[in-house]
Amino acid sequence: MEQMSDKKTAIFKSTMELVRENGFHGTPMSMIAKHAGVAAGTIYHYFESKEQLICELFCYAQQQAVAVVERETSVNEPFKACFFKLWMGLYTFYRDNPDLLRFFEQFVNSPYQATMPPLEEDRFYSLLFAFLEQGVRERELKEVSPKILAMLTHSSILSIAKTAASGRLSFNKKELQQIQQLLWDGIARNH
Amino acid sequence: MEQMSDKKTAIFKSTMELVRENGFHGTPMSMIAKHAGVAAGTIYHYFESKEQLICELFCYAQQQAVAVVERETSVNEPFKACFFKLWMGLYTFYRDNPDLLRFFEQFVNSPYQATMPPLEEDRFYSLLFAFLEQGVRERELKEVSPKILAMLTHSSILSIAKTAASGRLSFNKKELQQIQQLLWDGIARNH
DNA sequence: CTTCCCCAATTGAACGTTCATTCGGTTTGC
DNA sequence: GCAAACCGAATGAACGTTCAATTGGGGAAG
The missing domain is CATH 1.10.10.60 (Homeodomain-like)
Incomplete structure (x- = not known):
């Protein structure tokens, strides 16, 4: 940028x-x-207008999220460690940017959503897909469509971050690790 | 009502x-x-006002979701079967009521969210908690806080339903079963 | 059965406010 | 000295809400 x-x-x-x-x-x-x-x-x-401002802000916000995914997935480590880092990295990002998180959620549930590109062209999901596909290729993850793995992963992060941000529930470090582990247990191959 | x-x-x-x-x-x-x-x-x-209308509509919508949970969890069947039924029941409910789903998501991500009761008094989550707690008690699920299990379960349903409703992705029956299985694999005790 | 009346339900034009946007003018940096 | 950046009062459209007027159904009185 x-x-x-x-x-x-x-x-x-x-x-x-x-x-x-x-x-x-x-x-x-x-x-x-x-x-x-x-x-x-x-x-x-x-x-140009309020609408334009909102849309550009969404792009701006999304780029920040993309940067987090790029940062966390480029580490040269075993897949599993990388997966946990990515989960925690994204969670921390959302938790530390509650304004962004809330704006994000409002946007994707509004009619503006229609202005978003289809998922295949969505840089954020593309990166996530690619990473999880790698996990499947390396036989770390079950043979499931990466889009499913991506949805499950991201939705767990978002829902936990949203609930924590709203103050309705809070999670300590141990609980966060538990959550990641549950998710991993679900999607990982059992050797 | x-x-x-x-x-x-x-x-x-x-x-x-x-x-x-x-x-x-x-x-x-x-x-x-x-x-x-x-x-x-x-x-x-x-x-009284537009705001009041919105809030009452949210209650009305939530009661419908509560009814689904009540219906699906009151069946007298093994826990696992019940869990799968609940997942599918809620997913089907959201998929068949995309207006409601969208409204719901807009509401909980708006400032109106503040008008909602805390999670413990939330009938929907209370029911979900109770059901998952039962699973823990019966040693079907791992020893994890029911609030965590509830978040993971519901977030997977919501994200899949939302993505399907928006037409950005679609899921066939086999994929839906896969998703439920992944989730179950993550949260179930392995005997 | 008819007449009358009451009040809740309903109407939609009108009101006052709020808001996105504009534009003529001013400042700033080069 | 001239763009580009910036200002903020003015504008007009849109919106939530009000209210005086109208309707209609049902029960009481005759």
């Missing part, structure tokens, strides 16, 4: 934070502007 | 359908009214 203007970044950050607190509706452009310390008109210097 | 007026049901159904298509914002009261075949004012005869 070419480096962004400070203002643009501020607008992104403010939008995520405010959407988390007030929801997608309930976050007027004027509020974003004030929070980001810019004038309302300035937002329109960087973004 | 005491029986509802036809109009109230029509308003509920229309709201769910329109929220699915247009999102939470993007669904004005006037649109709900027209779609439900009533005047705008009529909605305010049944509901």
Whole structure:
């Protein structure tokens, strides 16, 4: 990503934070502007419309998630260790970025979802697919479609992170390890 | 639930359908009214406000999901069979009610989430907890907190149903059975 | 059985507010 | 001195909500 203007970044950050607190509706452009310390008109210097802002913000957020997957899967370690690292890496990322997580979930459950590319072109899922496919190829994982493995893996991460972020439940380190282990027990080949 | 007026049901159904298509914002009261075949004012005869309508609709929707869990877990069968039935029952319910599913997801990721009771008082999760706790007690499932088992189970159902509903991926019967089996392999005790 | 009345249900135009967006002007960096 | 960045009051459309007026069904009175 070419480096962004400070203002643009501020607008992104403010939008995520405010959407988390007030929801997608309930976050007027004027509020974003004030929070980001810019004038309302300035937002329109960087973004065509509110819709465009939201969509670009989604891409921006997704790129950060993609970076996490890239970082964690490029390690040169046994597959199993890599899998656990990836799980924990993504979980930590979501937990430490609750604004992003919430925005993400709102987006994919909104009509904007239609503007997303099909799964095959989705960089995030492509990376996840590829990684899990590798696990199947190396006979570490059961002979199951990588898309299924990807859904199970990611959904476990998301649901735990969401529940923790909402404060409705919390999980200690031991429990997190248990969760990863349960998931692994489910998808791994038993030698 | 005491029986509802036809109009109230029509308003509920229309709201769910329109929220699915247009999102939470993007669904004005006037649109709900027209779609439900009533005047705008009529909605305010049944509901205090748009917010109230949304919240009551969530309760209404959740009761339907609760009914599915009750139906599937009350069967007098071995735990494992019951577990598979519950998974499939909930999945089928969500798949056949995509409007409800989408509305549900929008709601829990919005600021309205704060109006929900804590998890312990949540009838849906209480039932799920109790059922999985039974599995632990009967030594069918690993000695893990039922809340963890509940999250993993429900998140797998939701993510598969959501992906299928959005048309981004589809799953045939064999794949659905595979998914349940993977999940079971993860959480079941190996005798 | 008819008439009358009551009140809950229903209507939809009107109101006031909020919001996304615009635009003429100002500042800043080069 | 000239773009590009930035400002923020003004604009007009859209929306949630209100309310005065209308309807309709059912029970009481005759």
